[in-house]
Every structure is written in C-alpha cells, then in structure tokens.
Amino acid sequence: MVNTVMFWIIAALTVIPALSLLFARKAVHVAMSVVLVMVGLAAAYVTLSAPFLGMVQIVVYTGAVMMLFLFVLMLVGVDQREDLKETIKGQRWIGLLAAAGLGAFLVSIIGRVTLPTADTMPSGDPEAVAIALFDRYVLVIEVLGFVLITAAVGALVLTHTPRLRPRKTQLEVQRDRVRVGADPVNKPMPGVYARHNALDVPALDPEGKPIEHSVSRVLEIRHQTQEGAEFRAALEDPSRKEGDR
C-alpha cells in the first residue's frame, strides 16, 4: 500500500503545474512547469517501489529532455508569444470540455474496476531491472538501438550544416567590416561616468556628450535604459542638478 499523504503531495505536484500546458502563455513557463511534473512523477515512481526508474526519470526527463526543450525555446526566441485568438469561435471551450470529458471517462472507468494489489512488492533496484532487461526484453533493447541511431542521424540531417564556404581569416573579417562602414574597433563601453558606471547608462565622449550606441541594444528594446537626453540636458543647463530628477 502507498502512503496517502505522499499521494496527495505528488498529485498536487503534477496536476497543478501540468495545467500550465493549457493556460500559460509563454512557452518557457510551460517548460519549467513540465520540469516540475517530471520531478513529481519521479517521486511517484519511488513511492511505487521503482527507485531506479525514479532516478532515471530525473536524469533523462528533467536533466536531458526538458533541458533540450529549453535550449530549443532559447534558439527560436523566448519571447515568441502565442496568440490565443481562436480560428473557430468557442473552439477553446469545446476542446477543454472534450478533454475534461475524456479525463472523467477514464477516471470513471478506473473507478469501476476491482483489481487486487499484490502483497509482494516488485524489486525495482538496478540489478533486478538489468536482469529483466537482458532476459525476455533483450530484443527490444537491441531494436531500441536503431531508434537512437535514427534520432541521431535524423537530427543531423535536419540541422547540421557542413562548411560550405572557406573559413574567413581574421584579416578578412576585419576588411569586410571596414568595407561596409561599420565600426573598425569595438563599440565604446557604457556607463564609464563617474556617478553612473552602470550598463544602462550611456558612455560620455571626450566632449562630455552621451554616446547613445554604447548601451546594449537589448536593454534599449526592453526600455531598460537611462535616457541619454536627460544627461545632455543636465550638461547644457548646469543649474539643474542630477539629484533633482
């Protein structure tokens, strides 16, 4: 038998984050909640006398699979929001109702089932698992090798680009840069001002004017910068003190 308190903790730890799959807007939030679900499931496996599987679940799912999801989310842009507007009106509610119906149906089926629980606990330690894996299921293991090969080859085919052009030397890179009229040297660092050596403050040129492109573009897009104009005004009008702002 299983500890009741444990069951309810696991149920809360899995179902509540799982709901984010339906309601969260940002994919990253969904991915992080699914990580939580996976940890909850690992706990469930340990409770159900499958300790080794529980560990593997943490390693494979939270450690590898969900991190891979996060990598890809970073790659395609974290800020991609999904617009939740509906192509068919009410589709969302119909879908939710259908899913709730499916869930209720499955739950009611299990509620009607009488299935005794064996008194013997299966031994889920690595040794027992290994013996079972390489006994009756050895062919499945061998075939799984081909699944893994396919995955590796498939991913390479879809994403790997061989070197098509000769590698550019540093000299060529620099020449190209000058040719298109870009900065021949690094951009100035932001915030080298006596009172504001912060990333969000523009640097000042020798004349004391702010150099606006010294602040990172990302901060600008997020509107997290200090306005260069403010400092210019303070310079032009010495009576206004910085502290007055």
Place this chain on the structure above:
Amino acid sequence: MDPINFVILASILFAIGAAAVLLRRNAIIAFMGVELMLNAANLALVAFSRMHGEIDGQIMAFFVLTVAAAEVVVGLGIIIAVFRARQTISLDEPAELKG
C-alpha cells in the same frame, strides 16, 4: 492507499496532455503535451506493475523513456528546421496546406 489512485492520476495527466496537443497552436507546447501523455502512460505502467507485484511494467517504462527521448530529438529537429525556414513555429501561420 490503493495504488490504483496513481492510475487515476495518470488518466488526468493524460487528458491534460491530449488537450494541450489539440488546443495549443505553438508546436513546442503541443509537443510537450505529447511528452506529458507518454509520461502519464509510464505512471500507469509503473502503478500497474506495483499492483501485479511484477517488474515488467517498470521495464516497459524504461523503453518508453528511451523512445520518448529519441522522439524529442527528431521532433525538435523538425521544429528547428521549420523555424529556420520561416521564423515562426505557430501551427496556424502556414496556411499553404488547407482543405
């Protein structure tokens, strides 16, 4: 408490995953729904394995874990290819295939 309750939990998770696949337009989120469904099946397998007092259900869960990992690799490969080509992963955007 009877381990069958874990099967009920698995069913609920399965339904949530299925709903995510059918409702979400973002391919990555829909795909995470599929992963949740596979994990729900694993939970059911392990719970049944406990009820039967045999290890077989756990072994199957191992296989599912491996297959799911491989599936993730291929799926994300396709998603990246799609993204590279058109800079979006919405399932609605590509309207070339309809009807």
Place this chain on the structure above:
Amino acid sequence: MSFTTPEIAWAPLTPLLIVLGASAVAILVESFVRSPETRRRTQLVLSLVALVGAAGAAVVQWATLDGAGTVVLDGMLTVDRQSLAWQVLILVFGTLGTLLFASRTRAGEEAFTPLGASAPGSSDETLARRKGLQVTEVFPLALVAVGGMMLFTSVTDLIFLFVALEVFSLPLYVLVALARRRRFLSHEGALKYFLLGAFSSAILLFGAAFLYGATGSTSYAGVAAGISSSTGTDALILAGAVMVVVGLLFKIGAVPFHSWTPDAYQGAPTPVTAFMGAATKAAATAALLRVMYAALYGLNWELSWLFWVVAIASMLLGTVVALVQTELKRMLAYSSIAHAGFILVAFAGLPDTALSALPFYLASYGLATMGAFAVITQVRERSDEGTVLGEATRLGQWAGLGKRSPWLAGAMALFLLSFAGIPLTAGFVGKFVAFSAAISSGAWPLVLVAVIASAAAAFFYVRLIVLMFLTDVPEGQEDAIEIDYSPLARTVVAVTAVLVLLLGIVPGPVLSAFENAGVLLLGAGG
C-alpha cells in the same frame, strides 16, 4: 539473483537482421565515404542488395517453414506464414521505393534537398546544390523504416509493438521534411505528421498500459488469456483495447484519425509519399490484424461498432473530399483514406478469410500507389524560359497527357482503374476478396456502403483518365509540361504496371499463396 542467457531463435529473424544490419552498415558508409556521388551509388547498391536478399531469405523461410512457425523469446515475436507474407510485401515496396528514392530528373536532380539544414531559397541551399551535396542519409533511413515495418508485422507483444511503431515512424518523419522543391509544404507536412504520429503512439501506449494493468501481461497470448478470464476489469480492458486500435487506425489513416494524411502526402517528396503510402498502410494493417486476431479476438463483438463507424466514415469522407480536389497528390491522399475504409470493411466481424484477403488487397493497393506516384515524378512543369521545374500536380496540367506520352498516361490510367476496382486489374480482385470476407461474417450492409463508395470514387479516377486522353492540351500550354525520363522511375512504373495487370488477370497463384498465410500462430508465451 542469477542471470541465464536467454535462448533466441535467430534463424527466423534472418530477413529482419539483414535489413537492420544493412542500415547500420549504411550509416557507416555515410561517415566514411566522402564523395556524395560515390556515396549515393554505394548506398543504392547496398540497399537494393539488402532488400532483395532479405526478400529472398523470407521466401526461403516460407518454403522451408516446418509447422506453423516460430515464437521467438517467450512471445515477443512470432514468425509464421502470415508475418512472412507481409514482410515480403513490405520488402517489395521497400525495393521499389529505394529505386524511386534514387531516381533523378534528366537534369540530374534528386527528389531530395541537397542540404536538409538550409532554409529554402537561402544562399546556403544554392551553394550546397552547386557543390553537388546530397542527403544520401535517406537510404539508411529508409532501410530502418523498412526494418521497423517488418518488425511491426510480426511482433506479438504490446510494448514491442510500440517500439516497432517508433522504429519505422521516426525515419519517415525525417524523410517527409526533405523535399527539394516546395520545402515549406514539406516542413509543414512533416510537422503535422510528426505531432499527430507522436500523439497516436501515446494513445496506443496508454491503451497498452491499460491492457497490461487488466491482464497482467503484455504478450498477445497473455492478453487474450486475460480477456477470457477477466473478472471486474472489463471496462479497463475495453478502454485499453479501443485506445490500442485507435493508435493503429491513425497509422492506417482512417477517419477521424486521418488529418495528417493529405498534408504529409502532399508535402513529402513524391518517392517518400509513394513508399509511405504503400508500406505504412500495409504494415499498420498487418499489425492491426495480428492485434485483433491474436490478442483482442475476445472483444470482437464489443469492438465491431468501432470498425463499422470508422470504415463508413472513411469511405464517405475520403470519396467525397477527393471529388473536389484539384491537386493530384492530395486527391490520391483522400483516395487513400477511402481505401483505409475499404480495408476496415474486412475487419467487421473478424472473419478468418480476412487474414488472406487483406495481404492481397494491400499488395494490389500498394503496387498501384507506388506506380501512380512514380508516374507523378515523371510529369514536370516547365517555365517560360524552358527550365524544368517541380512536378506538375495540378489536375489541369495533366490535360492531354495521353498525347504527350501515351505509355506513361496509359500506366497511370491502369493504376487509377485498379484503385477504382475495375475488372482485370489487381484492385478488382483485391476488393472482391476483401468484401467477400466481410460478407462471410454477415457485414453486408457495410459492403453495400463500400460498393456504393467505390462506384462514386470511380468518378474521380475516370475524370482524370478522361482528362488525360480525351482532352486536348490547352492552347498556348504546349510547352508548359515536360515529360521527364528517369530510368529508375520508369522501371518502377513498368514493374508495378505489369504486376497490377498480372495480379488482375491471373491472381490464382498469389491468392493461394496468401491463403496459406491465412493461419496465425496463436498461443505460447505468457
């Protein structure tokens, strides 16, 4: 705890070992042969040798099979005449598919993109094309798919069923995404195919978990025993069985689990469409047959409504929607949905004759499918400047094809007539045996619907034939179509056309061979 090495009967697995072993070797070829052209030739030869060799091995096994067959590893796999028949069928489709994969246009273009990772239309893609890069990985991927499908036809364990399903699905998802032209469509088809495929395999797995829970076993024999002796778990068994069947119906492409079919068929490179249209359907039908007869036979009555509803819906929707299609590949996709319905007709009531009728039906359907798509690869658009573009798949572009290339148009007409089930073609015999199997189990209302649907479907097949032969080439469009010539694709067209005719005129030998295959090796294993 002590471990004893399990006894595995390797000999019955020879065809499978040849194919999967060759795929592993092919991967090594990928990494060690530098020049794309040499690599392509090596891969082609290797694939063909492996597939033909495996087919030979399967036939030899068929001939020398003593008794009903062999159960490998305590009920994991069963090799009997039924599974060997399907394996040979899939190997034939695999061989023809490989020929199509390797076929090139007159200008030397493959059907596949030179570089899968490049964005369509990007400078990388142009550069890759100029450098003569080729995605020769398609050959090992196809070999893995064939191996997975062969496995799929002979597994007798639910968990192995799930693994085999993934073995052949994963390479197909990748192959669909590699079209040379119109790669946006290709990507989109692959994404939909992948998401719905993964969705369906999750459903199948959840069903398998329920069946394991209710019966305490995953081998088909164990599940069948559990079903007949179940107490208090009927609901669980039924729900599990429905989910397993639904998972397989997704792969067969029956309504309402068909929505990936048109997109994947249209988006995939045409050789891949041909291979997947023929072989996936055969493999999924074989697996469904075995699951139904070996594991779920006790639920025959409870599940028959599912087959009735799905069969009728598939036949009607496939036929009606195909009528309004203007795109050739999409039309054939919807026609494949209708054919999924015809296949399911034979499942109503689970008559014993279905075990020999369905291999024949799938042989006739698969050959015609491969042939039709091979013809499509040969009809291409030409731009105003005279450069040859992609395949001409709008129906209107096929007007007057009979005058441009009588042989090609004639072969296409033959395949279409076979789809429609006109006498003297393989399709007629296939439909005849499948429907008479259904009648033998008393499902005549279903057969009636099927016959009406076939008649309606004949309309859009005949419409295309009329378009090809009785319509003139539109004014000013004389140069818009180029008839391409690829020896490999032409070989496929010729072989399939001859086989479709042969199976239609003298079906006897093949039918009686499949009748021997109509016995499943049941029992054994726990």
